[in-house]
Amino acid sequence: MLVPSRYNVSLDHGCGGTAVFNTYTCALVVLSRDQWQRYLAAGTITSLPDATHDNAIATLAERGFLVPAALDELARMNRALERGRHDSRGFRATVSLTMRCNLRCPYCYEGSGRAASAGTPEMTVGTANAILRFLAGKAAGKQYLNISWLGGEPLLATALLDRSAEVLQPALRQKGIAYSASLITNGMLLKETVFPKLSTWGITEIQVSVDVPQTYRYNRAGKPTRDRVLDNLSALTRQPQQVSVNLRINICHDDDCDFDALCAGLIERQLDKRLAGIYLAAINWDFARCGQCLPQNGNDTTSQAAQLACHRYKMRAVELGLPVSLLPSARLGCCVANAVDGVVIGHDGTLYKCLNDVGHADRGFGSVHRADDIRWENLQPWLDYSWTSRSECRECELFPLCAGDCPHKSLFGRTLTGCAEQPGCRQLRRRHLENLIYQTLALHPLESNLPTA
Ligand code: SF4
Numbered sequence: 001m002l003v004p005s006r007y008n009v010s011l012d013h014g015c016g017g018t019a020v021f022n023t024y025t026c027a028l029v030v031l032s033r034d035q036w037q038r039y040l041a042a043g044t045i046t047s048l049p050d051a052t053h054d055n056a057i058a059t060l061a062e063r064g065f066l067v068p069a070a071l072d073e074l075a076r077m078n079r080a081l082e083r084g085r086h087d088s089r090g091f092r093a094t095v096s097l098t099m100r101c102n103l104r105c106p107y108c109y110e111g112s113g114r115a116a117s118a119g120t121p122e123m124t125v126g127t128a129n130a131i132l133r134f135l136a137g138k139a140a141g142k143q144y145l146n147i148s149w150l151g152g153e154p155l156l157a158t159a160l161l162d163r164s165a166e167v168l169q170p171a172l173r174q175k176g177i178a179y180s181a182s183l184i185t186n187g188m189l190l191k192e193t194v195f196p197k198l199s200t201w202g203i204t205e206i207q208v209s210v211d212v213p214q215t216y217r218y219n220r221a222g223k224p225t226r227d228r229v230l231d232n233l234s235a236l237t238r239q240p241q242q243v244s245v246n247l248r249i250n251i252c253h254d255d256d257c258d259f260d261a262l263c264a265g266l267i268e269r270q271l272d273k274r275l276a277g278i279y280l281a282a283i284n285w286d287f288a289r290c291g292q293c294l295p296q297n298g299n300d301t302t303s304q305a306a307q308l309a310c311h312r313y314k315m316r317a318v319e320l321g322l323p324v325s326l327l328p329s330a331r332l333g334c335c336v337a338n339a340v341d342g343v344v345i346g347h348d349g350t351l352y353k354c355l356n357d358v359g360h361a362d363r364g365f366g367s368v369h370r371a372d373d374i375r376w377e378n379l380q381p382w383l384d385y386s387w388t389s390r391s392e393c394r395e396c397e398l399f400p401l402c403a404g405d406c407p408h409k410s411l412f413g414r415t416l417t418g419c420a421e422q423p424g425c426r427q428l429r430r431r432h433l434e435n436l437i438y439q440t441l442a443l444h445p446l447e448s449n450l451p452t453a
């Protein structure tokens, strides 16, 4: 027996049609109202023999709109997340090279007292060596080691990158352990002199952020930085080396003129063709920092105006041919915070599970200097974290897209910044998803596209 997936999101598509998006497979289909009634209306049961000689049923099953009646879809999601948590093939590390930054974005902790409260912003030679020993130890016996280097601004403190090329990479190569790395930077120092070093450092992916409006990313002398960053990206993407460059556009609040100017700047430099991808995200004022893994659908400390602008701008970017995808993708893996073989390392060698905690020594669970001395009270909650503990999430048709939201938020609420959680995420995110579906269909109209028997 096949039944409609609990993760189908159906909406009227005008002219008697219904658009259906499945949040687990992220497939989109348009059905006539009759077809929807016959196959996907609540309570519909389709017998398996029908699926073998009805092409429409076979297609709906293949794309996840129809699922076996006995399948527990929530348990399947949970298994995927648990598999991610216990994936022991490799080790993932996010390393903050410095707390220093050459910019001072108002939403980032760099602009708050937090960077200063974290003591000296520089990594010492002793800590750099201890980090390399720690990482080599964690990678032993694994198939790969993957590192995300970030700051502050990581290109202000590249000594550890040099040391990793001299010491860590050869040691891993000798043991047959694959190494890959990404760099998360504001792009100001991505100059010609740095390009040759990227391959030495083993960097295969770079993420650069810019802001809309650009006044949020002026330098410390109050001067604009965006043109320089785009010029740097233009020069970098013309290099023969194989580095995949992604641009993240932080929408701080709506400013149509500034967004248009940014798009024009990208197209003028042919970055619409050279960048691997562009992501737009409404800035969340509690969690923001250069390119960190913000939940894309934040709803509370992200302003409504910024979110609405973000949707509008995505549409405009797609129309202009920029490499932006409108529809979201499912979160079928777990973030580094919940992974058994994952860690975030502060510039002073403190071990954390989540980027949001860097600089908050009381949230650390250990140190690269004393790897056996674990503060279990700070580690265990991440390893025991349940994505499905909240009943609203268990019932929610959007669960595959957000996996119950950012675990840090669920575990600690807003205690770092004193803001309280706000309810209503499901309604708000559902509205945003519907907007994106409508926008997608406006750009790529799908007729009722089911094959018939
Ligand atoms: S958001 Fe990035 S560029 Fe801005 S101050 Fe923070 S680390 Fe620096």
Ligand code: SF4
Binding pocket: 392, 393, 394, 396, 397, 398, 399, 402, 403, 404, 405, 425, 426, 429
């Ligand atoms: S209730 Fe909110 S956090 Fe939970 S799955 Fe739905 S949208 Fe995500």
Ligand code: SF4
Binding pocket: 293, 294, 295, 335, 336, 337, 338, 353, 354, 355, 356, 406, 407, 408, 409
């Ligand atoms: S807990 Fe949230 S902020 Fe932390 S790593 Fe995971 S998704 Fe990112």
